[in-house]
């Protein structure tokens with residue numbers, strides 16, 4: 001199966017520590033893109049608070065820390081859209 005055909009969930013932590021580190025902007029930026037087969041969701045604490053904003057991609061369990069809005073296009077191109 002091609003990378004882009006897998007149904008994925010992309011969780012963006014919106015708990016307190018990640019919010020202080022800018023996770024609301026990260027979530028808003030992901031929502032701007034039309035990503036087939038990827039559902040973007042806000043999540044509670046992902047347990048890696050020192051590295052926020054944190055995102056987690058399921059089902060592969062890919063973790064990304066210190067995600068900035070300007071990095072999102074690269075993450076999508078390299079890892080999510082195949």
Ligand code: FES
Nearest residue numbers: 013018045046049
């Ligand atoms: S607050 Fe985001 S991982 Fe804990």
